[in-house]
Amino acid sequence: MSVETNGPATNQAAPVSPVMVPSTGPITREELQLASRNHALPLEMLRWPITPVGMHYLLIHFDIPKVDPISWRLRLGGLVDHPLEFTLPELKHRERRTVPVTMECAGNGRSRLEPRPVSQPWDQGGVGTAEWTGTPLAPILHEAGIASDGVELVFTGADRGVQGGTEHQYARSLSIEDAMGDDVLLAYEVNGQPLPPQHGYPLRLLVPGWYGMTSVKWLESIEAVAKPFEGYQQAIAYRYQQGPDDPGTPVQRIRLRALMVPPGIPDFFTRNRLVPAGPVLLEGRAWSGTHPIERVEVSVDGEWAESHLEPQAGAYAWRAWTFPWVAAAGEHELACRAIDTAGTVQPNEAEWNYQGMGNNSVQRVKVTVRN
Amino acid sequence: MSVETNGPATNQAAPVSPVMVPSTGPITREELQLASRNHALPLEMLRWPITPVGMHYLLIHFDIPKVDPISWRLRLGGLVDHPLEFTLPELKHRERRTVPVTMECAGNGRSRLEPRPVSQPWDQGGVGTAEWTGTPLAPILHEAGIASDGVELVFTGADRGVQGGTEHQYARSLSIEDAMGDDVLLAYEVNGQPLPPQHGYPLRLLVPGWYGMTSVKWLESIEAVAKPFEGYQQAIAYRYQQGPDDPGTPVQRIRLRALMVPPGIPDFFTRNRLVPAGPVLLEGRAWSGTHPIERVEVSVDGEWAESHLEPQAGAYAWRAWTFPWVAAAGEHELACRAIDTAGTVQPNEAEWNYQGMGNNSVQRVKVTVRN
Numbered sequence: 001m002s003v004e005t006n007g008p009a010t011n012q013a014a015p016v017s018p019v020m021v022p023s024t025g026p027i028t029r030e031e032l033q034l035a036s037r038n039h040a041l042p043l044e045m046l047r048w049p050i051t052p053v054g055m056h057y058l059l060i061h062f063d064i065p066k067v068d069p070i071s072w073r074l075r076l077g078g079l080v081d082h083p084l085e086f087t088l089p090e091l092k093h094r095e096r097r098t099v100p101v102t103m104e105c106a107g108n109g110r111s112r113l114e115p116r117p118v119s120q121p122w123d124q125g126g127v128g129t130a131e132w133t134g135t136p137l138a139p140i141l142h143e144a145g146i147a148s149d150g151v152e153l154v155f156t157g158a159d160r161g162v163q164g165g166t167e168h169q170y171a172r173s174l175s176i177e178d179a180m181g182d183d184v185l186l187a188y189e190v191n192g193q194p195l196p197p198q199h200g201y202p203l204r205l206l207v208p209g210w211y212g213m214t215s216v217k218w219l220e221s222i223e224a225v226a227k228p229f230e231g232y233q234q235a236i237a238y239r240y241q242q243g244p245d246d247p248g249t250p251v252q253r254i255r256l257r258a259l260m261v262p263p264g265i266p267d268f269f270t271r272n273r274l275v276p277a278g279p280v281l282l283e284g285r286a287w288s289g290t291h292p293i294e295r296v297e298v299s300v301d302g303e304w305a306e307s308h309l310e311p312q313a314g315a316y317a318w319r320a321w322t323f324p325w326v327a328a329a330g331e332h333e334l335a336c337r338a339i340d341t342a343g344t345v346q347p348n349e350a351e352w353n354y355q356g357m358g359n360n361s362v363q364r365v366k367v368t369v370r371n
Numbered sequence: 372m373s374v375e376t377n378g379p380a381t382n383q384a385a386p387v388s389p390v391m392v393p394s395t396g397p398i399t400r401e402e403l404q405l406a407s408r409n410h411a412l413p414l415e416m417l418r419w420p421i422t423p424v425g426m427h428y429l430l431i432h433f434d435i436p437k438v439d440p441i442s443w444r445l446r447l448g449g450l451v452d453h454p455l456e457f458t459l460p461e462l463k464h465r466e467r468r469t470v471p472v473t474m475e476c477a478g479n480g481r482s483r484l485e486p487r488p489v490s491q492p493w494d495q496g497g498v499g500t501a502e503w504t505g506t507p508l509a510p511i512l513h514e515a516g517i518a519s520d521g522v523e524l525v526f527t528g529a530d531r532g533v534q535g536g537t538e539h540q541y542a543r544s545l546s547i548e549d550a551m552g553d554d555v556l557l558a559y560e561v562n563g564q565p566l567p568p569q570h571g572y573p574l575r576l577l578v579p580g581w582y583g584m585t586s587v588k589w590l591e592s593i594e595a596v597a598k599p600f601e602g603y604q605q606a607i608a609y610r611y612q613q614g615p616d617d618p619g620t621p622v623q624r625i626r627l628r629a630l631m632v633p634p635g636i637p638d639f640f641t642r643n644r645l646v647p648a649g650p651v652l653l654e655g656r657a658w659s660g661t662h663p664i665e666r667v668e669v670s671v672d673g674e675w676a677e678s679h680l681e682p683q684a685g686a687y688a689w690r691a692w693t694f695p696w697v698a699a700a701g702e703h704e705l706a707c708r709a710i711d712t713a714g715t716v717q718p719n720e721a722e723w724n725y726q727g728m729g730n731n732s733v734q735r736v737k738v739t740v741r742n
Contacts, residue, residue, distance in 0.1 A: 026397030036411040044434040052567040054425030063415040163639035268534035
């Protein structure tokens, strides 16, 4: 096993494959274990514009660290003119900004792929929208002054473990330009409360529009570096690849997606839906980190029609949509899809990749309607 | 499919078995789906005496209902002298009490049984401790006056669905005596905040010491009845049975259990633990709803020794324990077990039952210690 410092990953002969081989077999114990730890949004919670704390999705690679807020510091160093260090009160005294942001796990939808990339086995609940409060990162970077040879910033959290045979603290990088984005925050509150431990207390990075792995939790250090970061979570995990030897491309911005609240009532075990015949208001949310959502279409048994789209609460927040349906007795398949201002339509079929990233294929909900 | 009203379940010819047959096969898609919806406590969160909202376990049979607090009422009726109805502000103006309570799902540990009862596939994280605030139930029952032929109270929530072929709102009963218990609350806050939707907003029953299914969420009505309630969640689910035809016995109070925080750092996928050689403070919590915890023992490679037990924060809250260990390089198996004041010891091996209830067998944690 190799050990990664904040510098490039060493990746010497690893005792296990850095990424698990996709499977056509049954769900494994390890996947079940991950599904229990990493909480999904139950889809009926799409009824809430802001996801209550405890219902927002969570993907936690290692253990949730218990950080002492008194001794905790954020350190900004590396290729900067003025290395800086902040206490939590110091950060809270800076400019304060609150922004509603839809965050999604890059692996959302993974367990629907065939063969199935073996990792956190998300169905479709790896998403949530919260009001994050923090201070903008750009002014802090300006104060530190990035040296002319700095090309990236490496953000490192307090959480440590082993993944793909490499021991490391969770770390991700951004280009200087992306990190300077006006909406990038150092966030210390969610939904008006101090961050709970599981969301990165006392401080996390928040990069609106990007998949959640970018928004490093339990943030401890920001380091300006002279060449692209090659840590495990950057260079190996979170890539769109066609196979283990494909260098692939990095996973970055959230792809467009619409989800609906499964209508009616569920069966406890199968989650099959039972809907009373008559008028039903189908509802859901749609979002994208790439281009704004232009419309959402709903299909009943294959016939697509436009939904009613509500105004957006913020540039990075999901939009509510509704679709009135008169349900007739029998079996039906409902579906929804988002279309963005660039004309991109959510794919009908999943686009497979080796790590199961960015699967934004159309959601289908089977319902039994009865008189 | 039968439909259950608040009265006895009709249980006519059900299209599926009321309880799933235990399996020796692999984890099913349905179990994975339930594990994603029903959040577990990640065991490192045992470090916190009070579980932060969002980390407490959740078992939600149907969908989380969105209850309108303005039109919502709690109705108390049936065999009472004075039927009563309360708004949320009315309940909040009554006597206010806050109590730290450890709550556990009756099915915690289910997925470790062989054959595996097929339902929510808990490993060991179906537990949490919260500070619940509400008003005592007993004075309200006294005001209503239970008629002399009343033997039980039926508590019904707003959540509705199908389980075991029976459509019903979630409902459970208590004997008049149990419901009159001094610590039984109608709870409207958790950890100093209004209940979040997933914990039963605006009101839930709280029965300290009993497994969680007793503490009905989204409480809408309390009805005094003349004979034992035979609803699905009372008469069919939540029973200790040896087979489908065994009437079994009801699941009630929480059995004793100790859990430890897995030491060291995890591997992302396997969750295997890596511990640096040298002194390690093992830590965890122990609880029981039956008799007080008297001691917790820890075993390293099969040798049991007594841990240091911290004071208890309340009659129904878990107790912290610690155990110093000098870890030597190699593979080790750690375990912990609680012993109560009645001399009951947690079982080494799981005691199998048909629905996978109350599995409180000893936790074992394998660790790799390295220099």
